[in-house]
Amino acid sequence: MKKTHIKLVYSAQQFAKGENPKQDCSLGLLYIAGKLREHCYDVSLLDICTGDNGDNLRTSFYNRTNLGNDHFRVGLDTDKYKEKLKGNQIVGVTSIFTSQTHNCLEVANIAKEVDPNILTVAGGGNAEFYYKLFLGNCFDIVVFGEGEDAMLEIAECVERNQSYANIRNIAYKSNNGEIVVNPNRPVLRDLDKLPLPAWDLLPLKRYWEIGDPRGGSLNNKAKFLTMQTSRGCPFSCSYCHMSKKKYTPRIRYKGYERVMKEVDIIKKLGAEYLFLEDDSLFANRKRIKKIFLGLKGKGLKIINGNGINTAHFFKRDYKNKSYTVDSDMLDLMMDVGWQELSYPFESGNQRILDKYASSKWNIKNHDVIELVKISKKKGLRINGYFTIGYPDETYDELTDSFMLARRVKDAGLDVVVFYIVTPCPGSALYDIALENNNIPENIDTKNMKYGIPNMVNTVISPDVLQYTRQLVYKLLNSDNYVSYKDSRKIT
Secondary structure, eight states: OOSOEEEEEEOOEEEETTOOOOOOOOSHHHHHHHHHHHTTOEEEEEETTTOOTTSOGGGTTTOEEEEETTEEEESOOHHHHHGGGTTOSEEEEEOOSGGGHHHHHHHHHHHHHHOTTSEEEEESHHHHHTHHHHHTTTOSEEEOSOOHHHHHHHHHHHHHTOOSTTOTTEEEEOTTSOEEEOOOOOOOOOGGGSOOOOGGGSOHHHHHHHOOOTTSOOOSOOOEEEEOSEEEOSOOOTTSTTTTOTTSOSEEEOOHHHHHHHHHHHHHTTOOEEEEOOSSTTSSHHHHHHHHHHHTTSOOEEEEESOOOGGGGEEEETTTTEEEEOHHHHHHHHHTTBOEEEEEEEOSOHHHHHHHSTTOSOTTTSOHHHHHHHHHHTTOEEEEEEEEOOTTOOHHHHHHHHHHHHHHHHTTOSEEEEEEOOOOTTSHHHHHHHHTTOSOTTOOGGGOSTTSOOOOSOSSOHHHHHHHHHHHHHHHHOTTOOOHHHHHHHO
């Protein structure tokens, strides 16, 4: 074992009042931990939101601190986790979401209080965009892009007391305080060469005691873990943090044997449910069907998937130029114990879909009403998601989304949700909003969430957008909801 000790950290979480707090457990740190362990580094993990297995949940996950502006912090107080950073030469923090920026900076500050010589490293799409902010607030290095190789090389430089000048994909402060941005490194195309994620480092007992996994509606002490079978997405939607990553291949896949190996590890750890983190799980239907067939008999149920694209549930008849619902796929999903499915309809207006959502599905060609009906008949719990509040979205276009939401609800949708589109830093939408003066000068990163309007000078004002969003959500998801067809009978 090498002498350099490394602590990888999920920061405390921050939520707006009314949000349902959930632990992070994103996979990036687990891949990095796996890489470091392959090279004999002593690496451990700290989830400040839930604490270690020895911590009481009342002092971690159920410790809620009001932050003002209708926000609250979830996780260990700083004095509780400060001791856990001692004895480490490197502290690495993941920063994916902009709204968690403050909590990530907090970790670096506490690490420097523990020992000014601790090397603090940040990674994730948010840290990449805000690298100057992070480097100006107690972080020594920011890793760009996928961080497995970069983090290993950082650890090797610390171990050997060498310069960071030759490490690709990082920004750091030189000895004279200047920020240095090193060149990019080639992206790993063969995902079978990735290290195995270090799931065993997670505080699994804590997660399973909380029992409310991300991406699902289960709340029954579910023993769950997350995994990916691929990286990337064939689409390039403007609101996605990947929309400007021109040097990254659109999508890469793990081989079948690699996926099954990971499934077996997850099963041995005691998990009963899977949440699939792929950005576009069904992009290759033939491949994912083979994986689902391999999952049969493994004793794992699938909670839900992150990267669901509505268009991928339709088969195209090139001869007749038509699309039909892929009922066979839905049957196979039921066979492998799929619990819940979330369809991202994005918008009910084709102009919005074409301009902001990669034209990923066509309202005329893809019969989403039929898709919902068939999915419901199969026994799936079905959710539907819409994004609203684009800079130039008109009242008529917003109404199109609300009306489509009503139609899919009438078709059997269990829950419909409206996310206010957020101009995440680093996305193409952010550039569009910046160019058109839609980004307020005093924007607070805490508010960059999908339930809070963040843009100004939009066609529909933030107040009207929020009011109509909340109103339609309540109307469509009320226990007393009456469908359009039934309402005509009443009158």
